[in-house]
Amino acid sequence: MRKAFLALLLAASVTPAMAQEKNFELKLSHWVPASHPLQKALEDWGSAVEKESGGTIKYKVFPAQQLGKAFDHYDMARDGIADVTYINPGYQPGRFPIIGAGELPFLMSDAKGGSMALDAWYRKYAEKEMKDVKFCLGFIHSPSTFHSRTKKIVVPDDVKGMKIRPAHATMANYVTLLGGTNVQSSAPEVRDIIERGVADAVTFPWGSVLLFGIDKVTKYHIEAPIYVTTFAFVMNKDKYNQMSDRQKKAIDNNCNTEAAGRVGGPWGDYENSGVAKIKALPDHEVYKLSPEQTALWKKASEPLIKTWADNVKKAGGDPDAAMTELRAELTKHNALAQ
Template sequence: MRKACLALLLAASVTPALAQDKTFDLKISHWVPASHPLQKSLEDWVAAVNKDSGGTITGKVFPAQQLGKAFDHYDMARDGIADVTYVNPGYQPGRFPIVGAGELPFLISDAKGGSMGLDAWYRKYAEKEMKDVKYCLAFVHSPSSFHSKTKKIVMPEDVKGLKIRPAHATMANFVTSLGGTNVQSSAPEVRDIIERGVADGVTFPWGSLVLFGIDKVTKYDMEAPLYTTTFVFVINKDKYNAMSDKQKAAIDKNCSVEMAGVVGEHWGKFEDAGVDKVKAEEGHEVYKLTQEQTAAWKKAAEPLVKTWGDGAKKAGADPDAALADLKASLKKYNALAE
């Protein structure tokens, strides 16, 4: 009898340990400075996952390309160099054509709603287009435009002859179509290439212009909602698949349309605050476009829709239906540009 009781006591003490989920310590990588709002967004993200997993998922955020170059972050998640990464799909032209719809000029008006609308729309395409990883969420920053050192860019023809560092593949196509030359670089390298004369200007959001010190080497700033940039958080598939159902649920809860809006809004407020900072600096000319000038830019951007559509079609999407769905999603979240 005593042996039986002892066996039951031992079993009771062992069972909770057996039922306890394995712990995971995630390596979370991005390529902007730790002072960028994305750092806090990712720290908040892993804190939420930690809470929802009952403390079994922890993580550390590695900023500023510590684990790898900006261009490599999708492959870093795929290959397990990092467990969660921040990716700019437009850094690799042609690789992720469908999500590039979010880069089209004069489409998205707001960072929070734009992020929610984009993410809600892209989920049905992400499983195929980003099949090497576990897709988490997509988001955008606030609408942005041109900043240049050598010449005021007012009309589309003003880009002719300029060397521009584009934000992504769509803006690169735009620059080329207008007679400019693209200079490819990641965001942390932009100040250097303008300072050295390798580039004359850049398409960049306002708060980040100041954060990266690009405002120190530029002079002319177009205040117009010309474009946004799409970003995604992705997760290593093997790491996600090794988790328990409860842990996967914790990840899924924080890979949502709502979380996309949280990340987009936090970043958007930072970028919007940069407009007044640049206006207050000496040596900067910040200018808005007239209705006629805006119409000229919209007209010049029309071929980009076809270019995007051709790429989306090759990737297996119906471009007309996909773009109509994206616009409907953006409208739902009050972020469709007029």
């Protein structure tokens, strides 16, 4: 009798909307090690969605390219190989020209503010540029720099003749402008290509130099905020469309500008902490640039703005309006580099 009574109470507590809902287990995929801050960011994201969905949306995180290569993660979300993926748009040159604005050197100064600004700015453009997926949120890592094995890189001319693994398409163009040769690889492959002499240097954030073991194969590090990389979480559209209104709301509540700050901020802190750690290592030289040297780097990067603008025009966009809007968002979030 008591069991029957409890069963009636339980049934009464389930609303009609919940009774009609399907249960989902989302596959969340990324391509960095499970020890990377992105693992916890995706776990936190999944936990928040699970809680807001009343437990009807659960999740499992697949790190370290378990479901596919880093370069494939956008298409993996599009095709349903994974449900939510972490992407670097710059891994596919020319495919996402508008969000490439965030890659331009000497533009952003802060990971959390820059993430929120990028996300707020890009949302309307994502509807066209990433139309194959549901755009969840955009973010950046903290301003980053060159790390070299063979020699100090102090002025732009020092890049001439070097083999460098760039962070994304814009940094690849920068290396080419400076007379260097690009060596393409995903982040997990960087240590190997430097160790084998395939590359002499890399553009990388500080904490990740240690995480990926790149400190074992580099010696010289410029302490200057030269560039950032843009990233996004994207979701399979079909999976989202199968969900109830309440479940969609649980997703949407975690696919917004505030959530972008929650991802970018802690990751930025993690990367920034790497500066002191690398300085403390023996046989490593971390050095600042003089104002005159910094001016040379900024001057050398100016053609990249035109290249970005031309690519946006080819895609039917208005680069002047887009850049004005982005700079306004960066100013609003205290993340515009001076």
